[in-house]
Amino acid sequence: MSQRKQTLGEFIIENQQSFKYTSGELSRLINAIRLAAKVVNHEVNKAGLVDIIGEAGDTNIQGEDQQKLDVFANDLFIKAMTRRNIVCGIASEEEDDFVAINSQDENNQNKYVVLIDPLDGSSNIDVNVSVGTIFSIYRRVTEVGTPVIIDDFLQKGNKQVAAGYVIYGTSTMLVYTTGDGVNGFTLNPAIGTFYLSHPNMQFPEDGQIYSVNEGNYIHFPQGIKDYIKYCQMEEGDRPYTSRYIGSLVSDFHRNMIKGGIYMYPKSSMNSNGKLRLLYECNPMAYIAEQANGRASDGFTRIMDIEPTKLHQRVPFLCGSKNMVKKVEEFMEKAK
């Protein structure tokens, strides 16, 4: 008889001791994310059925149309984390500014801040393609019981204490790290329980998939153009396969399992690329490194970049270690 799989709830309890701050708080926070993810999953699944899809009419700070499910997911995650008395502030890709949570109350002992992209890739919802939630958790740098300030959020990625994503795909998975490897849990929708399905996830060191929006090719820096040509060249294990869903979580997830690289470089249209350092790149970089992968902007390790503003964008190259190193070589040569 096959062994019964561990549930996420059991895993959290069993592993909270190994977390370096040994506090049950982080476990409670992951628990809150798990619950919110289940509700968002339910809504995403019925998006084609009910009149919840379509644009809400607002425009977020990046000037993009928000869709109703983004707003729904944003509200839900913020509510789920606010209620539990663990978090003193949340910054969301969908909010112009960070949200402080009772942080001016001197009895408030909440130590953590969360940065979240509640529904990444949401332009894919209308066409039934997988989307994701990305989260990143830090300890505040200011004293507990004092008002939370922007410095609590503008921390380098290497200060993250946990990060993860939920992928609403053919099955729904929660994948996260607290700095001790990466584990993936699959939701059994019949009973609403996540089971440990992918323990100790690892990027293969080499891969054969490259994921980039090649429609932007002529606008890319020379180093990226050269690397794409290298991927297409017939030599050794090349040409590589091109796979681009246009949904970061899905492209990353596939590449982590199969071996590959995801690239959103800068271009002559977007001088810093498109993806946000704090909500997208840092958490994915942390997961990648914890899974033996690599993430850089072409020259600098993503998690060493000093953030200067909440909605900052950076070029993002992330995936199998040797593939990322290779594109960095091309960037260096073409400098």
Ligand code: AHM
């Ligand atoms: P979003 O946060 O507005 O959803 O944008 C992020 C998404 C990523 O998931 C995806 O990889 C990328 O944008 C796709 O962008 P493009 O359509 O320019 O290739």
Ligand code: MG
């Ligand atoms: Mg996003």
